[in-house]
Amino acid sequence: xxxxxxxxxxxxxxxxxxxxxxxxxxxxxxxxxxxxxxxxxxxxxxxxxxxxxxxxxxxxxxxxxxxxxxxxxxxxxxxxxxxxxxxxxxxxxxxxxxxxxxxxxxxxxxxxxxxxxxxxxxxxxxxxxxxxxxxxxxxxxxxxxxxxxxxxxxxxxxxxxxxxxxxxxxxxxxxxxxxxxxxxxxxxxxxxxxxxxxxxxxxxxxxxxxxxxxxxxxxxxxxxxxxxxxxxxxxxxxxxxxxxxxxxxxxxxxxxxxxxxxxxxxxxxxxxxxxxxxxxxxxxxxxxxxxxxxxxxxxxxxxxxxxxxxxxxxxxxxxxxxxxxxxxxxxxxxxxxxxxxxxxxxxxxxxxxxxxxxxxxxxxxxxxxxxxxxxxxxxxxxxxxxxxxxxxxxxxxxxxxxxxxxxxxxxxxxxxxxxxxxxxxxxxxxxxxxxxxxxxxxxxxxxxxxxxxxxxxxxxxxxxxxxxxxxxxxxxxxxxxxxxxxxxxxxxxxxxxxxxxxxxxxxxxxxxxxxxxxxxxxxxxxxxxxxxxxxxxxxxxxxxxxxxxxxxxxxxxxxxxxxxxxxxxxxxxxxxxxxxxxxxxxxxxxxxxxxxxxxxxxxxxxxxxxxxxxxxxxxxxxxxxxxxxxxxxxxxxxxxxxxxxxxxxxxxxxxxxxxxxxxxxxxxxxxxxxxxxxxxxxxxxxxxxxxxxxxxxxxxxxxxxxxxxxxxxxxxxxxxxxxxxxxxxxxxxxxxxxxxxxxxxxxxxxxxxxxxxxxxxxxxxxxxxxxxxxxxxxxxxxxxxxxxxxxxxxxxxxxxxxxxxxxxxxxxxxxxxxx
Numbered sequence: 001x002x003x004x005x006x007x008x009x010x011x012x013x014x015x016x017x018x019x020x021x022x023x024x025x026x027x028x029x030x031x032x033x034x035x036x037x038x039x040x041x042x043x044x045x046x047x048x049x050x051x052x053x054x055x056x057x058x059x060x061x062x063x064x065x066x067x068x069x070x071x072x073x074x075x076x077x078x079x080x081x082x083x084x085x086x087x088x089x090x091x092x093x094x095x096x097x098x099x100x101x102x103x104x105x106x107x108x109x110x111x112x113x114x115x116x117x118x119x120x121x122x123x124x125x126x127x128x129x130x131x132x133x134x135x136x137x138x139x140x141x142x143x144x145x146x147x148x149x150x151x152x153x154x155x156x157x158x159x160x161x162x163x164x165x166x167x168x169x170x171x172x173x174x175x176x177x178x179x180x181x182x183x184x185x186x187x188x189x190x191x192x193x194x195x196x197x198x199x200x201x202x203x204x205x206x207x208x209x210x211x212x213x214x215x216x217x218x219x220x221x222x223x224x225x226x227x228x229x230x231x232x233x234x235x236x237x238x239x240x241x242x243x244x245x246x247x248x249x250x251x252x253x254x255x256x257x258x259x260x261x262x263x264x265x266x267x268x269x270x271x272x273x274x275x276x277x278x279x280x281x282x283x284x285x286x287x288x289x290x291x292x293x294x295x296x297x298x299x300x301x302x303x304x305x306x307x308x309x310x311x312x313x314x315x316x317x318x319x320x321x322x323x324x325x326x327x328x329x330x331x332x333x334x335x336x337x338x339x340x341x342x343x344x345x346x347x348x349x350x351x352x353x354x355x356x357x358x359x360x361x362x363x364x365x366x367x368x369x370x371x372x373x374x375x376x377x378x379x380x381x382x383x384x385x386x387x388x389x390x391x392x393x394x395x396x397x398x399x400x401x402x403x404x405x406x407x408x409x410x411x412x413x414x415x416x417x418x419x420x421x422x423x424x425x426x427x428x429x430x431x432x433x434x435x436x437x438x439x440x441x442x443x444x445x446x447x448x449x450x451x452x453x454x455x456x457x458x459x460x461x462x463x464x465x466x467x468x469x470x471x472x473x474x475x476x477x478x479x480x481x482x483x484x485x486x487x488x489x490x491x492x493x494x495x496x497x498x499x500x501x502x503x504x505x506x507x508x509x510x511x512x513x514x515x516x517x518x519x520x521x522x523x524x525x526x527x528x529x530x531x532x533x534x535x536x537x538x539x540x541x542x543x544x545x546x547x548x549x550x551x552x553x554x555x556x557x558x559x560x561x562x563x564x565x566x567x568x569x570x571x572x573x574x575x576x577x578x579x580x581x582x583x584x585x586x587x588x589x590x591x592x593x594x595x596x597x598x599x600x601x602x603x604x605x606x607x608x609x610x611x612x613x614x615x616x617x618x619x620x621x622x623x624x625x626x627x628x629x630x631x632x633x634x635x636x637x638x639x640x641x642x643x644x645x646x647x648x649x650x651x652x653x654x655x656x657x658x659x660x661x662x663x664x665x666x667x668x669x670x671x672x673x674x675x676x677x678x679x680x681x682x683x684x685x686x687x688x689x690x691x692x693x694x695x696x697x698x699x700x701x702x703x704x705x706x707x708x709x710x711x712x713x714x715x716x717x718x719x720x721x722x723x724x725x726x727x728x729x730x731x732x733x734x735x736x737x738x739x740x741x742x743x744x745x746x747x748x749x750x751x752x753x754x755x756x757x758x759x760x761x762x763x764x765x766x767x768x769x770x771x772x773x774x775x776x777x778x779x780x781x782x783x784x785x786x787x788x789x790x791x792x793x794x795x796x797x798x799x800x801x802x803x804x805x806x807x808x809x810x811x812x813x814x815x816x817x818x819x
Contacts, residue, residue: 003173003270004038004252005157011177014186018157021180025161028183029500030170034160038252040150041126044099044106047138047152048074049145053086056112062086063114066094069146077111078120082134089140090241092120093149101125128153129251137241139260139418152244158252166487168397172273175484182465183501191271194409197427203231203367204288205428208316225316226291226349228372228431230404232412233281235365237261237421246418255390261359261366264414266390273484274370274399274407275391277318279346281365283357286321289369291349293317301345304358309348309385316349316377318369320357350378350395351387366415370408372401372433380570400484401433436481441491443475449495451510454502462501463494529714530605533618536652540645542603542620547586549607550576558699559585560669566609579609583619584670584708588692588700591621599624599637601645605713617687620646620709623702639675639691642707646679646689655715656682659689661744670696670708679711682718687711730761731787731798736817737809741770741779748781748814755808759801761788769817780817 009015016024018035025032051073052065062083068074076094096118097107102125106118123129123136126149143152161176169175174191181188208225241247242263250257253270257263265276281287294311301309301317311317322344347353350373359366379396382388405427412423443456459477460470467482481488488494499507534544552575556563564578571577580586583606594600603620622642627635635641643659650657658680662668667676668688676690689709697706737748749763756763767782774780785805787798806816 001161001163001171001176002252002254003159003161003176004249005159006154007173007249007252008159008177008180011173011189011191012181012184012186013189015180016184018159024180024183025159027500027503027505028179029164029504030167030176030179031162032159033162036158036160038156038158039127040153040155041093041128041148042095042099042101043148043150044096045101045121045126045149046094046096047091047143047145047147047149048094049140050086050090050092051088053083053088055084056114059112061112061114064092064120066092066117067145068094068096068117069144071096071146074117075114076116076118076120077114078135080120080122080135082137083120086137087240091138091140091142091145093126093136093138095119095121095125102127123251123257128248129256131256136247136257138244138247139241142244153248156252165397168394168399168486169273169484171394171397172269173271175273178467182462182467185465191410192413193406194411194413195423195425196409197232197405197425197429199426201231201426201428202233202287202424203284203428204286204321205229205231205430206288206290206292207431208292225293225377226371226373226431228401228404228433229289229291229429230368230370230408231289231428232368232408232426233365233424234368234412234415234419234421235281235424237364237366237415237419239359239361239363239419242267243418246414259359259361260419261363261415264411264418267414268407268411269390269394272403272407272410273394274403275350275394276407276411277347277353277369278359278411279353279357279367279369280359280363281367282363284320284346284367285344288321289346289367290319290321291316291371292319301348302355303348303387304353304355306355309387311348311381311385314377315381315385316373318346318349318354319344320346348381348385348387349373351382351385351392352389364421368408368411370404370411372399372404372431375399384570398486401435401486402483405429435483436486436488439479439481439488439491439494440472441477441479441494443477445491446477446495446498449492450499450507452499452506452508454498458502459494459498462498465501466497526714533653533715534605536649537603537620539652540648542601542645545587545590545602545604547590547604547606548576549580549609550578551580551585552577555585555589556581559588559696560693561585562610564609565611581608581610582670582710583608583617584621584692584710587619587621587708588696588702588706591623591702591706592700594624599626599628601626616713618709618711618713618715620689621706622708623704623706637705637707639705639707642689642709646709650681653715654720655718656680658746660746662688662690663742669693670710679709681711682716684716686715726788726790728789728792731793733785733787733798733802734766734782735785735802735805735809736767736769736780736782738774738778738780738815738817739812741777743814745781749783751808751812752783752785752805755805756785757801757804759787759789759793759798760785762786774815774817782817 005018022032049067050064051067054063056063061077061079064076064078066074095101095106099106108115108117120135122132124132163170170179177188239260242257242260246263246267247257250263250266255266261278265278269275294313294315294317299311301311345354346357373395375396375398378392382392415421416423443459456475463470463479469480472478479494551564553563562581564581566579568577587602587604590602591600600623605618607614607616624637625634626637626641647657659677660680662676662678667673670693671690672693678685679687679689687710692706692708745765752763764784765781766784769780787793
């Protein structure tokens with residue numbers, strides 16, 4: 001937030017110099033991100049009065065005749081669009097001859113036959129703002145003609161204050177000054193209050209009923225929509241440039257001055273923190289304003305900037321009297337879908353005004369809207385419509401619920417003062433806003449939380465300086481926060497305020513006492529296991545990716561996975577409408593960026609949300625060569641290479657890994673029917689791996705083979721045991737089993753292990769043969785059997801085991817290949 005130092009100095013006359021304030025802001029938890037020194041305009045920039053504005057025929061220039069005071073009457077030629085038809089008496093900033101500005105010295109030069117005496121400047125040319133669209137304009141009588149502008153626009157410092165989301169109360173000059181004054185124990189001079197209302201206002205206002213549900217769905221129940229609304233009217237205004245002092249503060253705060261009415265609304269928002277909206281009274285039909293939810297799904301609303309927005313039943317609108325009054329839930333549904341008579345939308349509540357009702361150059365009578373809206377509702381609407389305004393920025397963080405009438409009075413007073421308007425004595429104030437409730441605590445409770453000693457009396461003083469009402473006897477504290485501190489809800493919030501104003505620097509430097517609850521012993525085990533798994537995957541060359549957990553029905557259909565059942569209420573985009581039900585589609589989408597055949601080896605550890613319940617998964621994907629060719633041939637990517645990587649992963653983690661072939665209906669829809677297997681980790685089924693189904697790969701635009709793995713986390717563990725390596729040598733035997741081609745190696749190995757007894761240490765395949773010698777439809781799988789015992793084994797000890805294994809093979813209906 002940008003705020004000029006001079007503004008704070010006006011609110012706190014005894015404010016220390018800027019050089020001393022930077023540590024103060026840091027102690028308050030509002031550090032300065034920067035300080036910009038804004039110099040005054042050069043001495044040769046004069047405030048002069050326009051006496052005539054005449055177009056120069058055949059050009060786009062305007063001849064301005066100026067009263068420059070001591071220099072007499074001068075003329076200039078200006079190409080600014082707002083110079084056309086400029087009313088007599090309007091004042092402009094003139095860069096007089098001989099003045100150096102922006103590295104250029106201005107003088108008298110002929111333009112289209114006009115001896116132009118200097119130049120009338122824009123805010124950007126003067127270095128006082130970003131607007132270059134037209135001349136800086138000031139009301140008649142701002143100063144005597146010829147007055148140096150620097151006398152009314154002196155140099156200043158703009159503070160860029162970092163405001164955390166919970167401190168909406170300091171998003172204004174008054175809020176920030178209030179905090180500074182409380183910390184520094186200085187007197188605060190509040191801005192002048194506008195005239196208090198006496199009697200009823202001219203505008204009738206209705207609010208949406210509390211507890212209104214949308215589409216008759218109780219899960220979409222809103223809190224209040226709008227619970228406080230103040231409306232006042234000012235008539236007989238002369239719209240035009242805002243006073244110079246107002247333009248100065250608005251510009252230094254980072255906003256562009258426009259005209260008196262708009263600038264006054266922005267100024268009060270910057271001063272008090274309450275956004276307001278002003279409507280041309282000619283467009284407020286029947287002198288009525290209705291705050292209501294959209295009654296037609298998909299309705300188009302045009303804003304004051306010309307943009308069009310599609311609003312729905314959940315969006316809060318400001319409507320004029322052409323809209324029937326909505327006083328109950330029944331009325332809301334009874335009128336839903338009915339056509340509206342003409343354009344009735346004055347604005348999207350709390351976000352932006354509408355094209356209908358916006359202030360124009362000839363506006364003389366205005367209706368002031370100052371209201372308190374539901375912050376959650378406005379955040380949803382602004383996000384959905386893509387409208388982020390200064391008003392929304394404040395509303396969604398929490399505006400003072402009682403501030404609306406005060407802000408309306410302040411706007412009315414400024415308009416009457418600068419625009420010579422007449423304020424109607426009455427005001428319309430409706431609604432019953434909720435304010436922060438009473439909080440009970442004790443000094444001991446706060447001291448225990450802070451870990452430092454602060455007297456209870458000092459706590460009372462700190463909270464009182466912040467605007468709280470503090471009662472209670474002895475150590476007891478009964479605190480009622482001020483309405484602007486909507487962030488104070490629990491006693492810990494009070495403790496934070498005590499620490500903040502007492503001084504964070506006073507917090508003792510001591511090591512915290514570590515107390516581990518028995519239930520937390522070993523709680524880090526799951527995190528350690530995941531970290532180890534992550535590092536091991538990186539060690540085999542895989543890169544971790546983090547993808548969205550959101551998906552869509554179309555993506556789920558392309559990936560042949562379960563349709564999402566967990567839906568997003570407010571999806572960011574059309575392709576992220578639900579929570580994913582499998583992990584591999586996210587990896588496949590990530591692989592699309594490398595669809596040209598580059599090596600891809602990626603993994604993700606994330607959550608999925610199938611109908612059976614939320615679960616955590618590990619996904620691994622490989623495509624392309626395992627190692628690219630350099631001065632030596634590369635290593636081609638294949639399912640064997642992919643399986644080898646997973647085996648290396650298991651070996652590094654000290655786990656047993658087995659892959660069992662899947663056939664028929666057991667094959668996951670994601671996998672190729674002929675290259676699919678069940679992952680058995682430490683003897684337990686953990687998931688699947690194989691080649692991605694070619695049709696899925698085609699849907700995602702992937703050419704070539706892609707291999708994927710998806711297993712449940714945490715991976716099954718096993719009990720660790722250590723033993724000395726055997727000193728005895730191993731005995732090897734080779735056995736070739738002839739079995740039907742449909743029999744997997746896993747089935748053969750399982751049969752051999754089950755009959756191998758204690759002597760059989762391992763079974764490893766080393767050859768597969770098919771041919772006429774073993775019969776059509778068969779294949780020979782040759783395995784190496786390793787036997788080992790505590791001593792050297794003899795043939796007499798191994799041969800009986802081999803005979804038993806061969807008998808088991810024949811009993812299964814298979815054969816032994818002799819040669």
